[in-house]
Amino acid sequence: MKIVARQQTCIGSGQCVFTDPDTFDQDDDGKVLVLRPLPGNASEEALARQAVQVCPSRSIWLEGADG
Ligand code: SF4
Numbered sequence: 001m002k003i004v005a006r007q008q009t010c011i012g013s014g015q016c017v018f019t020d021p022d023t024f025d026q027d028d029d030g031k032v033l034v035l036r037p038l039p040g041n042a043s044e045e046a047l048a049r050q051a052v053q054v055c056p057s058r059s060i061w062l063e064g065a066d067g
Contacts, residue, residue, distance in 0.1 A: 001038075001039065001045065001062055001063065001064045002037050002038060002062070002063045002064055003023060003034050003036070003037045003038070003039070003048050003060065003061075003062060003063075004034070004037070004060065004061055004062070004063050005024075005032045005033070005034050005059055005060045006059045006060075007027075007031040007032060007059070009057050009058070009059045010030075010031045010032040010057060010059040011056065011057045011059075012026060012029070012030025012031060012032075013055075013056055013057070014026060014030070015051070015054040015055060015056065016032060016051040016052075016054070016055055016060055017032075019047065019050050019051040019054055020047040020048055020050065020051040022035065022036060022044070022047075023035055023036045023039070023044070023047065023048050023051065024051060024060070032059060032060060034060075048062065049062065
């Protein structure tokens, strides 16, 4: 399972960073950056899933996840 982000659609709202600051950051333009694409354990994965759910522009998702 891998965390993927699409900067083209990111609107820089920052919810992902607020929810999971160990995994997400924003560049100088406010666009999402993935600091840790591979969650190391279940709690890290759970936080990443929360971030995916709160993103208003659906610019982050989990690849290879069953939903
Ligand atoms: S929550 Fe979504 S729109 Fe907001 S900064 Fe993160 S990826 Fe971009």
